[in-house]
Amino acid sequence: MAGYSASAALGVLLLFCCSTWAAATDYTVGDSTGWANGVDYSKWTTGKTFVTGDTLTFNYNAGIHTVDQVSATDYSSCSASNALSTDSSGQTTVTLSKADTYYFICGVAGHCSNGMKVAVPVTASSTSSPSPPSSSTPTPPSAGTTPSTTTPSTNKSSPRTVSLPYVVTLTGLMLLKLVLL
Known part of the structure; x- marks a missing residue:
């Protein structure tokens, strides 16, 4: 279970970093x-x-x-x-x-x-x-x-890239879901 927590934390960090980028x-x-x-x-x-x-x-x-x-x-x-x-x-x-x-x-x-x-x-x-x-x-x-x-x-x-933050957020959420499965 500890592996999942580390992966989830990494996924959330990646999501946060990517969502702050603006085109x-x-x-x-x-x-x-x-x-x-x-x-x-x-x-x-x-x-x-x-x-x-x-x-x-x-x-x-x-x-x-x-x-x-x-x-x-x-x-x-x-x-x-x-x-x-x-x-x-x-x-x-x-x-x-x-x-x-x-x-x-x-x-x-x-x-x-x-x-x-x-x-x-x-x-x-x-x-x-x-x-x-x-x-x-x-x-x-x-x-x-x-x-x-x-x-x-x-x-x-x-x-x-009109919807870049939206796309990045969805991609991050999908990665997080895959990590937690």
């Missing part, structure tokens, strides 16, 4: 509308919790819009002249790699002032190590780099 989320900025004029991006961020490791995908018409990552000051003044990064490929994916606020605008004249801008507050994920306090200005990318692009896919606003 990163890939958000499509503006959902099905994408990165376009006439979208209230402050409303789009409401209710969302962005954590390190998540990604933002901007879908837009190439050549008509840009995605410029800018400082807080340039965000407020809608200035893309000192952009930290810029892309106009039609799909821009940005990984939120540190806890900070990321600022994005469309650099085409008049678009930012008409609302084509988004501020994304990012907190440290529970699975990442804490980040040191940072200034309100995001760290610029290395020289010669631009945001990466990816092939479009559907339903990018929901987590890649």
Whole structure:
């Protein structure tokens, strides 16, 4: 019987460890509308919790819009002249790699002032190590780099693995049941 107790304890420990892991989320900025004029991006961020490791995908018409990552000051003044990064490929994916606020605008004249801008507050994920306090200005990318692009896919606003904690819990419970049999 002692063997069963040790196995059960190991199963419960494994279940606990696995259930605390969370998958990163890939958000499509503006959902099905994408990165376009006439979208209230402050409303789009409401209710969302962005954590390190998540990604933002901007879908837009190439050549008509840009995605410029800018400082807080340039965000407020809608200035893309000192952009930290810029892309106009039609799909821009940005990984939120540190806890900070990321600022994005469309650099085409008049678009930012008409609302084509988004501020994304990012907190440290529970699975990442804490980040040191940072200034309100995001760290610029290395020289010669631009945001990466990816092939479009559907339903990018929901987590890649929607029911992962549920699946892990069920798997752990099934393993525990097998151990106890």
